[in-house]
Amino acid sequence: MKNIPDAPRRRRDIGSYGLLLGFVSAVFLLVPFIGDALAVVPSVGALVLAFMTISRHEVDRTVRVWPAIVGALLGVVVLFIVGSMLLVTTSFD
Numbered sequence: 242m243k244n245i246p247d248a249p250r251r252r253r254d255i256g257s258y259g260l261l262l263g264f265v266s267a268v269f270l271l272v273p274f275i276g277d278a279l280a281v282v283p284s285v286g287a288l289v290l291a292f293m294t295i296s297r298h299e300v301d302r303t304v305r306v307w308p309a310i311v312g313a314l315l316g317v318v319v320l321f322i323v324g325s326m327l328l329v330t331t332s333f334d
Contacts, residue, residue: 284316
């Protein structure tokens with residue numbers, strides 16, 4: 242008998258939460274003074290959830306992978322901006 246994976250669930254998957262965390266990290270980046278520190282945690286969370294969704298997609302347990310990819314891209318962009326801003330501010334002090 243062939244192993245058939247479980248059917249994908251209809252409720253929200255973790256890829257949607259990764260997209261949400263990517264948007265939250267982008268919004269936190271706009272907050273003056275403490276936004277950089279606040280944006281790091283959700284962007285790392287978006288990357289972790291995107292990795293989990295993509296690994297589940299490879300074994301056909303989830304259908305929607307694009308929200309996770311967009312959330313991961315937002316997380317990477319936010320981490321790059323935070324790192325760039327940290328590098329610039331520490332090099333001029």
